[in-house]
Amino acid sequence: xxxxxxxxxxxxxxxxxxxxxxxxxxxxxxxxxxxxxxxxxxxxxxxxxxxxxxxxxxxxxxxxxxxxxxxxxxxxxxxxxxxxxxxxxxxxxxxxxxxxxxxxxxxxxxxxxxxxxxxxxxxxxxxxxxxxxxxxxx
Numbered sequence: 001x002x003x004x005x006x007x008x009x010x011x012x013x014x015x016x017x018x019x020x021x022x023x024x025x026x027x028x029x030x031x032x033x034x035x036x037x038x039x040x041x042x043x044x045x046x047x048x049x050x051x052x053x054x055x056x057x058x059x060x061x062x063x064x065x066x067x068x069x070x071x072x073x074x075x076x077x078x079x080x081x082x083x084x085x086x087x088x089x090x091x092x093x094x095x096x097x098x099x100x101x102x103x104x105x106x107x108x109x110x111x112x113x114x115x116x117x118x119x120x121x122x123x124x125x126x127x128x129x130x131x132x133x134x135x136x137x138x
Contacts, residue, residue: 003038005052010060023052032057072097076112083114085121090114102127 004017007026018026026032037050081090084098096118097110104127113121121130 003040003051003053006054007032008035008054008056009063010057012056015057015061015063018055020051023055026055027052031059075110079112082112083117084111085117086114088114101131105131 004019005023007015007018009015027034032055034052035054035056036052038053040051041048042051076095081095082088083090090112094115095112096115098113098118098121099108099110101109125133
């Protein structure tokens with residue numbers, strides 16, 4: 001049997017999929033409650049049991065989420081190699097990074113711009129004006 005079981009947290013957020021061995025371990029230790037079963041029955045010794053499809057933990061597990069570190073290539077693919085202001089498709093030598101809120105103001109979000117658009121923006125507005133007015137791309 002190759003059915004996997006979904007393990008969800010006490011607040012119903014999904015955690016992971018479990019193999020059969022871990023399913024039986026959680027059930028034996030009475031750490032989970034079964035929310036649903038697969039339709040198939042499996043034979044265990046002399047009895048037939050329904051294999052669990054979804055298990056819910058009885059106690060909440062806190063998960064720490066690490067922030068995602070984006071590389072230059074991931075961000076270029078995310079933006080489809082287009083300038084976020086003029087919508088031109090960019091070649092590698094034309095791409096520049098613009099922080100929507102300047103780094104000096106603790107800005108972290110970036111967009112990819114055409115080199116000329118980037119220069120024009122910074123020749124018109126100051127860092128403070130950009131941070132106040134243009135902190136998101138519409």
